[in-house]
Amino acid sequence: MTVSKTIEKSAEATKSRKDAADSPAEALHLGELSEQLGYVLKRAQLKVFENFLRCVASLQLTPAQFSVLLLVEQNPGRNQTEIASTLGILRPNFVAMLDNLESRDLCARIRSTNDRRSHILVLTDKGKAVLTRAKKLVATKHEARLNEVLGVANREALIAMLSKIANEF
Amino acid sequence: MTVSKTIEKSAEATKSRKDAADSPAEALHLGELSEQLGYVLKRAQLKVFENFLRCVASLQLTPAQFSVLLLVEQNPGRNQTEIASTLGILRPNFVAMLDNLESRDLCARIRSTNDRRSHILVLTDKGKAVLTRAKKLVATKHEARLNEVLGVANREALIAMLSKIANEF
DNA sequence: TGATAATTGTTATGGACCATATCAAATATC
DNA sequence: GATATTTGATATGGTCCATAACAATTATCA
Incomplete structure (x- = not known):
């Protein structure tokens, strides 16, 4: 609850903008906002x-698309509903996403023989190749940058805390 | 980089859904996804x-609206452009947001006498009262719940790391 | 078995949020 | 004083998210 030392200089409300010799407009005080978890x-x-987008720009993959490829690779034999719901994507919204990945020949829908309603999702050879390259880019560029900023130990602690929030909140 | 022990039981792709005595469909493996910062x-x-929405539901405030009220309170005499840009909101999109807050008599636009183009933003009395109540709800419900999950020390460490990412990434 | 219910993928649709171009009024610049 | 810039605003399009509804298929169970 400590507001740290954010009370540096109460803003003079009566001061006109651009008064002295072209003052640089002084930044606003975030105040309690910088302590709000949701904001940060x-x-x-x-x-x-x-x-992330910059790091994998050469592969034209969004974070959501990357997560789909990862999850399909990790879970063979699963259908659209299972993959989508695990990612928190609603089935209707997952259709266009798959249309995109399929049109780029990254994954494919296969009619299940057990249940002819469902589509089993698989990565194509190209999909596997792209995913492999994506993982390399993420590791060497994205995660590397994060480690620069936080350090490895902090990065792992951060992910652990965020997972806890995502699961237990 | 350690994939922990997520290799528990490679999914049998040939197994039909609902085979034995109504198996609970076993959850999917997140795999490397659980180590992806962006995902978590x-x-x-x-x-x-x-x-947050649940905690302040009685006040009908979104996180974005709360942040506007907080920032306006903390920075008297600022105009729309300054408040919006500090929050990362584009000016065109900020208009409807202010229309909403103003229609609910939470804040007001005041034509500046220094620069008759700009609107100085201020909280109304009702806006101040609502913000005070919102802060209380956030502290006693929202933050309290977070402290339950993480503990106070971890919560502060988390916010510090997220701030670092938000500012230095 | 056969009627009814539930599931899967899909389409249509609307809302919320985000980004760009453009405009009139006011101000800054030279 | 002519031109450029800034401010708030409108219009518009894109993306993401949520709900309802539908045909095909499968599950349920009387």
Whole structure:
């Protein structure tokens, strides 16, 4: 609850903008906002996604698409509903996503022989190759940058805490 | 980089769903996904926002609206552009947001006398009262729940790391 | 067995959020 | 004083997210 030392200089409300010799407009005080988990979480998430996109730009993969490929690889024989729900994606919204990946020949839908309603998802050879390259880029660029900023130990602690929140909140 | 012990039982792809005596469909393996910062970050952010909304449901405030009220309170005499850009909100998108807050009499736009183009933002009395109540709800419910899950020390460490990512990534 | 219910993938649709171009009014610049 | 810039605003399109509804298939059970 300690507001740290954010009370540096109460903003003079009566001061006109651009008064002295072109003052640099002084940044706003975030105040309690910098202690709000939701705020900081959202800003960090945007930065991380942005960095992810840059790191795998050559493969044209979004974080969501990367997660689909990873999950399909890790779970052979599963259908759309299972993969989508595990990722928190609603079935209707998963259709266009798969259409995209399938049109790029990264994964394929296979009619199940057990249940002819469902589509088993598999990675194509190209999909496997792209995923392998994506993992390398993520490890050598994305994670590497994160380790620069936080250090390895902190990075692991961070992920552990976020997982706890994601699962137990 | 250690994949922990996620290699428990390689999924038998040839096994039909619902085979034995109604098996509970066994959950999918997240695999490397659980080590992906972006994935865990996004899931945690959704949970935190969800919890925030529940905690301040009686005040009908979203995280974004709460952040606007906080920032306006903390920075008297600032205009729309300054408040919006500090929050990472684009000016066009900030208009509807302010229309909403103003229609609920939580804040007001005041034509600046220095620069008649700009609107100075201020909290109304009702806005101040609502913000005070919101802060209380956030502290006693939202943050309290987080402390239950992580502990106070970890919570502060988490926010520090996320801030670092948000600022230095 | 056969009627009914549930599931799977899909389409259609609407809302929330985000980004760009553009505009009039006001101000800054030179 | 002519031109450029800034501010708030509108219009618009894109992406993501949520719900309802549908045909095909499968499960349930009287």
